[in-house]
Amino acid sequence: xxxxxxxxxxxxxxxxxxxxxxxxxxxxxxxxxxxxxxxxxxxxxxxxxxxxxxxxxxxxxxxxxxxxxxxxxxxxxxxxxxxxxxxxxxxxxxxxxxxxxxxxxxxxxxxxxxxxxxxxxxxxxxxxxxxxxxxxxxxxxxxxxxxxxxxxxxxxxxxxxxxxxxxxxxxxxxxxxxxxxxxxxxxxxxxxxxxxxxxxxxxxxxxxxxxxxxxxxxxxxxxxxxxxxxxxxxxxxxxxxxxxxxxxxxxxxxxxxxxxxxxxxxxxxxxxxxxxxxxxxxxxxxxxxxxxxxxxxxxxxxxxxxxxxxxxxxxxxxxxxxxxxxx
Amino acid sequence: xxxxxxxxxxxxxxxxxxxxxxxxxxxxxxxxxxxxxxxxxxxxxxxxxxxxxxxxxxxxxxxxxxxxxxxxxxxxxxxxxxxxxxxxxxxxxxxxxxxxxxxxxxxxxxxxxxxxxxxxxxxxxxxxxxxxxxxxxxxxxxxxxxxxxxxxxxxxxxxxxxxxxxxxxxxxxxxxxxxxxxxxxxxxxxxxxxxxxxxxxxxxxxxxxxxxxxxxxxxxxxxxxxxxxxxxxxxxxxxxxxxxxxxxx
Numbered sequence: 380x381x382x383x384x385x386x387x388x389x390x391x392x393x394x395x396x397x398x399x400x401x402x403x404x405x406x407x408x409x410x411x412x413x414x415x416x417x418x419x420x421x422x423x424x425x426x427x428x429x430x431x432x433x434x435x436x437x438x439x440x441x442x443x444x445x446x447x448x449x450x451x452x453x454x455x456x457x458x459x460x461x462x463x464x465x466x467x468x469x470x471x472x473x474x475x476x477x478x479x480x481x482x483x484x485x486x487x488x489x490x491x492x493x494x495x496x497x498x499x500x501x502x503x504x505x506x507x508x509x510x511x512x513x514x515x516x517x518x519x520x521x522x523x524x525x526x527x528x529x530x531x532x533x534x535x536x537x538x539x540x541x542x543x544x545x546x547x548x549x550x551x552x553x554x555x556x557x558x559x560x561x562x563x564x565x566x567x568x569x570x571x572x573x574x575x576x577x578x579x580x581x582x583x584x585x586x587x588x589x590x591x592x593x594x595x596x597x598x599x600x601x602x603x604x605x606x607x608x609x610x611x612x613x614x615x616x617x618x619x620x621x622x623x624x625x626x627x628x629x630x631x632x633x634x635x636x637x638x639x640x641x642x643x644x645x646x647x648x649x650x651x652x653x654x655x656x657x658x659x660x661x662x663x664x665x666x667x668x669x670x671x672x673x674x675x676x677x678x679x680x681x682x683x684x685x686x687x688x689x690x691x692x693x694x695x696x697x698x699x700x701x702x703x704x705x706x
Numbered sequence: 707x708x709x710x711x712x713x714x715x716x717x718x719x720x721x722x723x724x725x726x727x728x729x730x731x732x733x734x735x736x737x738x739x740x741x742x743x744x745x746x747x748x749x750x751x752x753x754x755x756x757x758x759x760x761x762x763x764x765x766x767x768x769x770x771x772x773x774x775x776x777x778x779x780x781x782x783x784x785x786x787x788x789x790x791x792x793x794x795x796x797x798x799x800x801x802x803x804x805x806x807x808x809x810x811x812x813x814x815x816x817x818x819x820x821x822x823x824x825x826x827x828x829x830x831x832x833x834x835x836x837x838x839x840x841x842x843x844x845x846x847x848x849x850x851x852x853x854x855x856x857x858x859x860x861x862x863x864x865x866x867x868x869x870x871x872x873x874x875x876x877x878x879x880x881x882x883x884x885x886x887x888x889x890x891x892x893x894x895x896x897x898x899x900x901x902x903x904x905x906x907x908x909x910x911x912x913x914x915x916x917x918x919x920x921x922x923x924x925x926x927x928x929x930x931x932x933x934x935x936x937x938x939x940x941x942x943x944x945x946x947x948x949x950x951x952x953x954x955x
Contacts, residue, residue, distance in 0.1 A: 567822075575825045579818040582798045582809050589796035592758065593813030593871060594784035600818065 383699035387652040390659070394558060402551050410550040411622070416662040417557045418618045423642035423654030424564055425611030430640070431649030432572055433604035434584030439495065439511030440639045442518045443609040445631030446491055447484035447616025449522070452534040452626035454480050459537060477542040477556075480617050488613025489606045491518075496605040500598050512633060519631040533627025540621055547621070557618055561655070564611055569651055571607070580604050612639070641679075645686055647693025656694050708772070709735045711875045711905050712757065712788075717766035719752055726752040727763070728929040734875060734905045739897065741908045741916045744926035745950060750909045753926065754879055757907070758790050759783045771874055784813065787874030789904070793883050795860040797852050797867070804848040806863055807835035810870030838869040842896060858889035865896065873904045882912040894918050917941075925950055 394417065401409035422444050429435045457464045457473025464471040474480060499510040523531050539547045547553045571577050583590045583597035590597040620626040629635065638661070646657025664682065668675035690697040712734040719727040726749040734740045744750055755761040757768055759780035767776045775783055784790075789810075797806050808825060811834035812818055825831060839845045842862040847855065855863065861881060868876060881897065882890045894915045897906060901919075910916050916923065917937050924934040927949045933940060940946055 570822050570824075573824045573826070574821045575812050575817045575823070575828065575831070576819060576821045578801075578805055578808060578825050579812060581801060582806075585798040585800060586796045589792070589798070589867070590809070590813070591780045592784050592790050592792075592796075593810045593867065594781050594816070595813045595818050596781060 381699070383650070383652075383695065386656070386695055386698050390652050390655050391562075394655075394659075398551060398554050407550050410554050412662060412666060414550070414554045414557055414622055415619075416659045417554070417561050418615050418622060419639075419642055419658035419662065420655040421557070421561045421564060421618065422612045422615035422639050423646070423658050424561070424568060425608050425613075425615060426639050427608075427643050427649065427654045428568065428571070428611065429605050429608035430643055431653070432577065432580050432584065433601045433608070435500075435601060435605060436508050436640075437499075437511045437605070437608075438508050438633065438636050438640065439513075439515035440609075440612050441631050441633060441635035442491055442495065442515050443488035443612040444616040444619070444635060444639065445518065445522065445626075445628070446488045447613035447618075448620035448626040448630045449528065449534075449616075450484035450487055450613070451480045451540065451617040451620040452536060453528055454483060455536040455540055456528065456534050475538070475540045477540045477547070477617075477621070480540060480621075481614055484613045484617035485610040488616070489610040491613075492606045492609025493602070495609075496602045500602055500605070512636070515631070515633050515636055519628055519633070522628040522631050529627070531628060533625055533629070536620070536624045536626075539624055553622070557622075560614065560618065564614070565651060565655070572651070576600070576603070641683060643693075645683065645694060647695035650693065650695045650699075653693050653695050660694065710769070711736060711771060712877075712907060713769040714753070714757060715767045715769070717753070717756055717763045717768070719749075719756060719761060719763050725929045727756070729766070730926070730929070730931055731766075732907075732924050732931065732934070734907050736905055737901055738921040739901050739906045739908055739919045741910060741920035741923045742926055743910065743913075743916060743923060743950065748926045749929040750926055751879070752929075754790070754877060754909060757877055758788060784871060785816075787872060787904070788877065789868035789871040789873035789875070790877040791864045791868050791879060791881055793880040795864050797860060797863060799851075799853040801852055802848065803839065803844060803850050803852055803855065803863055804832070804835055806852055807838050807848075807866050807870055808832065810838070810867040811835045814871045834870050834872075838866040839863075841869055842866045843892075857884055858886070858892070861885060861889070861893060862896070865893070865900075869900075869903075875904050876900065876906040878906055878908050878910075880910055880912075881908070882910055882915050885912075887914075890915055 398410050398413045426440045429437050454473045455475055458475045464473055495514045499507050502510060528534050541547060542556055545552045545556060579595055580600050583600045587597035642657035642661055643654050645660055647653030664679055668678050686693060710733045714730055714732050717727050717730045730753055742750055756763050759778060767774055770786060770788055808831055811831045839848055842865050844859060844862055844866060881893060890912055897919055920937055922934060922936060923940045924931050925946050932949060933943050933946050
């Protein structure tokens with residue numbers, strides 16, 4: 380077992396052990412905190428596919444996170460008000476079923492990623508960052524100025540959505556659901572990076588001209604990775620909205636994009652468990668430093684600075700040493 | 707079918723007022739090594755880019771395997787079996803040697819959209835990749851990280867990636883670049899064998915390698931081919947001596 384595998388197993392073990400302990404010690408808030416960490420980890424795992432393996436520095440992943448959130452918000456809003464989502468040309472009603480909401484969240488995020496990617500991938504470097512940021516701001520201001528779904532105030536959903544066989548209102552059950560989703564996505568992610576597609580994508584990041592001269596289209600490979608990435612982050616958005624039973628334009632803000640990127644960078648870019656470790660650390664820092672000082676983000680900044688300067692590509696790299704996950 | 711694998715006919719390419727290629731016609735026949743030599747700025751890179759598809763000629767055509775490929779993309783030409791190597795190694799440094807070789811096999815087999823199968827368990831692709839590594843003498847380095855290879859080994863890997871494409875023709879842009887005399891000799895021996903697999907269009911500054919390998923040499927100066935012929939003919943050509951080889955050659 381490599382050191383990185385050990386780190387990954389330890390992270391997974393903690394994600395199981397801490398909530399079980401919290402349940403035993405009757406600390407429901409800890410479970411909520413852990414749920415928050417797991418959902419952030421999922422959002423960051425999505426970004427990591429684009430950033431870590433595709434080399435696309437997207438500063439617009441809040442679009443997918445927020446779209447996922449609004450997919451949940453809009454569907455549940457219509458379900459709780461007993462109003463149809465649309466009447467013409469055929470009737471679509473709202474729903475409180477998580478699997479349906481997840482599907483809608485992933486599809487809408489994937490479509491958004493496709494549209495944004497088609498334009499943004501004509502550029503690279505700092506222009507790519509700026510275009511993804513610009514799209515993020517467009518969607519953000521659109522959400523703010525659309526009063527039907529709460530505009531600036533957001534949408535409150537009174538009862539958490541349902542999942543067959545579970546009582547999602549019990550914190551530990553919802554946590555278990557989120558952790559299972561994260562594990563499934565990480566498993567698929569691991570398969571993806573070892574696949575022929577993963578190999579080609581990895582090369583498209585490093586030497587696009589080589590990929591082209593062996594008969595493959597690097598831009599199309601990257602675009603596909605961005606679509607998958609957006610869908611995963613969208614799924615996380617739907618879960619996040621369900622955790623808070625609330626969705627607002629904050630989920631679409633550029634600060635959110637930045638935070639998702641911070642999770643990846645803290646944990647380790649292009650490492651399977653980098654986003655998980657990064658999101659957990661972020662939530663811990665947010666909780667404990669936030670209790671110490673209102674200006675806790677100053678300390679977060681210092682931690683981030685230290686990791687970028689002295690960590691070999693994130694905390695996972697500091698512990699596990701060199702070598703990427705596919706070695 | 708003729709003996710010509712790769713033909714450029716009267717290719718012209720200008721950048722503003724500069725005529726980088728001015729009516730260049732060359733051909734590459736089965737089993738031969740055709741070397742293109744010429745001073746820096748003669749238009750060799752421009753010529754390669756037009757043959758491989760990165761640049762479109764202003765006029766003239768490129769034929770590959772009796773097809774007019776002038777309008778085809780880099781990718782389409784690669785899939786037809788036009789394999790190029792780069793002057794500056796274009797390898798995924800973070801990946802292993804085997805993964806780099808797999809990339810070519812992957813492109814040739816068109817399997818890049820498989821997302822859930824482990825590429826290292828694809829016996830066909832791995833077989834192709836390992837065979838290519840074996841051919842260039844890198845089989846024992848398959849598991850090494852590419853960044854850890856020596857410069858000479860990277861040049862060999864560059865050739866191996868081209869080999870995995872099941873090439874019908876090689877276009878090699880200064881394969882000897884940066885090699886010492888020993889490495890250069892090794893690679894020369896390898897290319898000498900490869901010509902029987904597919905003919906090689908060789909752009910090279912290393913004259914020892916060119917004279918050892920080439921069946922024919924074309925001399926490109928200021929965007930024009932000033933002479934084409936066998937090694938002896940080119941060595942004896944007074945125009946070439948004046949323009950390029952210098953007096954003592």
